[in-house]
Amino acid sequence: MDLDVLGLSRFQFASTSIFHFFFVSLTVGLAFLIAVMETVAFVRKDRAHIYANMTNFFGHLFLINFAVGVVTGIVQEFQFGMNWSQYSKFVGNIFGVPLALEVLMAFFLESTFIALWWFGKDRLKPAVRLASIWLVAVGTQISAFWIVLANGWMHHPVGYEVVGDQAFLTDFAAVVFNYKAVLYFLHVQGSAWSVAAFLVLGVSAYHLLRKQSVEVFSRSLRIGIIFAVVGSVFSATSGHRAAQVARYDQPMKFAAMEAQWETSTSPAPWSAVALINEREQRNDFNVEIPYLGSILAYNRPVGNYEGIIPLQERYERLYGPGNYVPPVTWVYWNFRIMVGIGMVMLLAAFGGAYLWWRRRAGLDDTRWYLRLLLFTIPLPWIANFCGWITTEMGRQPFMVYGLLTTTEGVSANSYTEVFVGLVGLWIVYLALIGLDIYLLAVTARAGVHHKPEVQLLAAPAPNYAGEGFQEYERRN
Amino acid sequence: MDLVTLWFWLIALTFTLYFFLEGFDFGVDMLRPFLARSEAEERALVGTIGPFWDGNEVWAIAAAGVMFSTFPVWYGTLFSGLYPVFVIILLSLLMRGVSFEYRNQVDQPRWRAFWDWMSFFGSLTPSFFWGLTMAKLIEGLPVNADERVLGGFSDVFTPFSVAGGLATTLLFILHGANFLLLRLHKDTRLYTRARAAALLWGALATGAILLFVVMGYVTEGLFNSFGVLPWLFPVAAGLTLGSIWYGLTRRLDVFAFLMSSLTIVFSTVTIFIALYTRGVVLPSTLDPQYSLGLRESASQPYTLTLMTWVGGIFLPLIIGYQIWNYYVFRERVRPDEGGLDKGYD
Numbered sequence: 001m002d003l004d005v006l007g008l009s010r011f012q013f014a015s016t017s018i019f020h021f022f023f024v025s026l027t028v029g030l031a032f033l034i035a036v037m038e039t040v041a042f043v044r045k046d047r048a049h050i051y052a053n054m055t056n057f058f059g060h061l062f063l064i065n066f067a068v069g070v071v072t073g074i075v076q077e078f079q080f081g082m083n084w085s086q087y088s089k090f091v092g093n094i095f096g097v098p099l100a101l102e103v104l105m106a107f108f109l110e111s112t113f114i115a116l117w118w119f120g121k122d123r124l125k126p127a128v129r130l131a132s133i134w135l136v137a138v139g140t141q142i143s144a145f146w147i148v149l150a151n152g153w154m155h156h157p158v159g160y161e162v163v164g165d166q167a168f169l170t171d172f173a174a175v176v177f178n179y180k181a182v183l184y185f186l187h188v189q190g191s192a193w194s195v196a197a198f199l200v201l202g203v204s205a206y207h208l209l210r211k212q213s214v215e216v217f218s219r220s221l222r223i224g225i226i227f228a229v230v231g232s233v234f235s236a237t238s239g240h241r242a243a244q245v246a247r248y249d250q251p252m253k254f255a256a257m258e259a260q261w262e263t264s265t266s267p268a269p270w271s272a273v274a275l276i277n278e279r280e281q282r283n284d285f286n287v288e289i290p291y292l293g294s295i296l297a298y299n300r301p302v303g304n305y306e307g308i309i310p311l312q313e314r315y316e317r318l319y320g321p322g323n324y325v326p327p328v329t330w331v332y333w334n335f336r337i338m339v340g341i342g343m344v345m346l347l348a349a350f351g352g353a354y355l356w357w358r359r360r361a362g363l364d365d366t367r368w369y370l371r372l373l374l375f376t377i378p379l380p381w382i383a384n385f386c387g388w389i390t391t392e393m394g395r396q397p398f399m400v401y402g403l404l405t406t407t408e409g410v411s412a413n414s415y416t417e418v419f420v421g422l423v424g425l426w427i428v429y430l431a432l433i434g435l436d437i438y439l440l441a442v443t444a445r446a447g448v449h450h451k452p453e454v455q456l457l458a459a460p461a462p463n464y465a466g467e468g469f470q471e472y473e474r475r476n
Numbered sequence: 477m478d479l480v481t482l483w484f485w486l487i488a489l490t491f492t493l494y495f496f497l498e499g500f501d502f503g504v505d506m507l508r509p510f511l512a513r514s515e516a517e518e519r520a521l522v523g524t525i526g527p528f529w530d531g532n533e534v535w536a537i538a539a540a541g542v543m544f545s546t547f548p549v550w551y552g553t554l555f556s557g558l559y560p561v562f563v564i565i566l567l568s569l570l571m572r573g574v575s576f577e578y579r580n581q582v583d584q585p586r587w588r589a590f591w592d593w594m595s596f597f598g599s600l601t602p603s604f605f606w607g608l609t610m611a612k613l614i615e616g617l618p619v620n621a622d623e624r625v626l627g628g629f630s631d632v633f634t635p636f637s638v639a640g641g642l643a644t645t646l647l648f649i650l651h652g653a654n655f656l657l658l659r660l661h662k663d664t665r666l667y668t669r670a671r672a673a674a675l676l677w678g679a680l681a682t683g684a685i686l687l688f689v690v691m692g693y694v695t696e697g698l699f700n701s702f703g704v705l706p707w708l709f710p711v712a713a714g715l716t717l718g719s720i721w722y723g724l725t726r727r728l729d730v731f732a733f734l735m736s737s738l739t740i741v742f743s744t745v746t747i748f749i750a751l752y753t754r755g756v757v758l759p760s761t762l763d764p765q766y767s768l769g770l771r772e773s774a775s776q777p778y779t780l781t782l783m784t785w786v787g788g789i790f791l792p793l794i795i796g797y798q799i800w801n802y803y804v805f806r807e808r809v810r811p812d813e814g815g816l817d818k819g820y821d
Contacts, residue, residue: 081555092548
């Protein structure tokens with residue numbers, strides 16, 4: 001990629017989106033898990049203190065992360081106008097709507113009720129407090145829905161009409177029920193739940209291995225397993241379907257994901273490892289598994305799909321001269337890493353469910369499994385990262401598929417402005433991600449009885465085992 | 477009123493609410509280094525805005541989001557045209573946004589001091605640059621025939637835009653001090669100091685705003701298009717500001733806060749009236765015919781209708797639960813009893 005204004009702007013957009021998603025994927029998933037924990041605390045009065053501890057502990061992790069998610073979200077929104085003003089002018093009529101809906105329906109809800117939930121501990125009725133965390137959880141899902149819908153529209157534009165130099169919205173229902181966007185939403189949702197679930201699993205396992213606060217963490221481990229199973233199954237199945245869908249609405253992306261240069265045979269094999277030679281448009285080395293390609297593309301052992309070279313000719317006929325081949329190596333490898341990690345996550349989740357079912361109480365003592373969970377914490381994040389690279393690079397050179405190229409969408413900013421801005425953002429992003437991981441790790445390791453003197457106000461007041469908790473008990 | 481006009485005024489509303497609300501939490505953060513003499517007081521000051529700042533900040537995102545969907549051309553041209561300004565605003569907001577959360581996570585004075593400075597500069601910088609942006613909206617940008625903005629970062633600074641930034645910053649500090657008078661327990665030294673600060677910064681803010689208004693009147697012809705006597709506005713601005721002074725010296729805290737709120741509301745609305753009466757959303761300094769027209773910059777009716785339904789349902793709901801948020805945390809904060817957790821009277 002050339003680092004001109006276009007290249008810098010793409011790099012800027014990719015960095016902001018990936019950094020932002022690093023934080024929000026955890027927020028989206030964890031909000032839901034915490035809401036469930038708090039519900040149990042509310043319903044099971046006899047065990048309220050255990051679940052109250054659990055909620056506060058994971059709530060603290062949530063808040064550390066939430067702040068960064070919010071601020072990176074502002075950049076995410078402003079950058080459309082700043083770096084992609086031509087794009088904004090072209091599709092603002094359509095793309096702006098889900099974005100505005102996201103703010104009005106979700107951002108206000110989340111930011112207001114998170115404050116009420118956390119600071120309102122000692123002045124809201126437990127039922128109102130429970131409602132607050134559910135509103136936060138619902139808000140995060142609504143937020144994810146609209147932004148992914150907007151992204152899905154860029155991959156598969158529907159319900160529009162181009163008049164002059166602008167695209168106009170003609171059918172909002174078509175935009176909302178865009179099958180591509182709905183699939184993407186399920187996929188993102190599943191992966192966000194996995195991120196949160198594997199974090200809860202890893203942290204719980206860490207404390208169980210040390211026999212700390214067993215009554216809390218053996219329960220959070222089980223909640224984590226349920227969410228890990230649901231999340232990884234969701235993301236695997238919707239991801240599988242999203243890839244199949246790409247075969248007919250973004251065939252070039254699908255071909256790049258498989259590094260398939262010529263149209264495949266039927267039944268098509270599936271490439272497991274390939275040495276891709278992009279310059280000469282062939283694979284120098286390829287390990288193929290027979291039939292699997294067709295099975296993945298069609299759910300049956302027959303059927304072929306088009307390759308990159310014939311597609312390039314077809315795209316030129318459709319959209320005019322140009323290079324329509326995305327960076328194949330990036331797409332191919334990121335896709336494989338994502339799928340590979342997805343498999344590991346499925347195994348880890350179902351392994352836990354099996355151990356729970358077969359050995360019941362013994363789950364807490366299966367040390368090899370708990371140790372394994374420590375290493376699975378970063379996996380869903382890496383898979384998310386690779387997934388975004390696959391899907392976004394796979395649609396190059398288009399910004400809105402078949403309608404607007406990235407080159408046409410970029411702002412006419414000066415090189416210096418964009419370069420300096422990018423450097424500034426990277427410095428801050430790196431600092432924030434470092435601090436976030438550091439603080440999450442410190443807080444997670446300190447455990448339920450962590451009671452730093454400092455955390456008295458503004459930010460969270462995790463007095464988990466102290467007065468706050470006795471007060472909680474008295475009320476219930 | 478047609479939909480284009482309606483949405484123009486709803487954008488004005490979101491910007492106004494943003495400056496009114498985030499104005500005081502920016503102000504509190506800018507005042508903290510001057511007011512707090514101990515960690516307990518530092519916490520009490522953070523506690524006065526702790527549950528609110530995040531919800532306030534979303535109004536900026538709402539303003540941008542609503543602009544994107546209803547006036548895409550305005551949004552694209554303004555945001556790319558003031559690229560460096562928005563980068564600075566974003567970087568400041570990034571650091572400030574996490575400072576509240578992070579300052580209390582590690583028990584070291586240097587760590588806390590670092591984040592306190594982050595929230596200080598993270599409030600000072602956006603206050604100044606938002607004010608500058610608003611002045612630029614009146615003054616115009618070098619927009620060419622392709623709706624592109626020419627010129628670099630140094631062109632952003634003109635006497636008028638710097639005066640706008642300065643006036644906004646000082647007004648926010650005054651607004652923050654007035655807000656503290658509502659939020660701090662009256663029997664504390666912190667409260668006394670906040671009152672002194674309100675008087676001092678109020679005097680400075682008065683000067684800066686009058687300067688801005690007079691400059692707008694003289695150099696930008698700010699009030700000429702309003703269709704009434706142009707000198708009424710400088711006089712009205714002088715009156716609201718003067719009444720803040722009256723409220724403060726008579727110890728009418730609520731009155732003083734209302735008056736600084738009204739000053740912010742009037743100033744923001746004035747900018748939008750000026751744009752509306754000229755029929756442009758972004759004037760071009762190169763040639764008036766390149767200015768972005770109100771109607772030409774708007775989305776088409778289908779999008780506007782849709783947004784009207786959405787806005788009609790959600791805006792009142794948001795305002796409703798935000799008011800409830802303020803009601804829940806209405807008690808005054810006492811530094812000697814540990815800020816938000818306890819210490820309510």
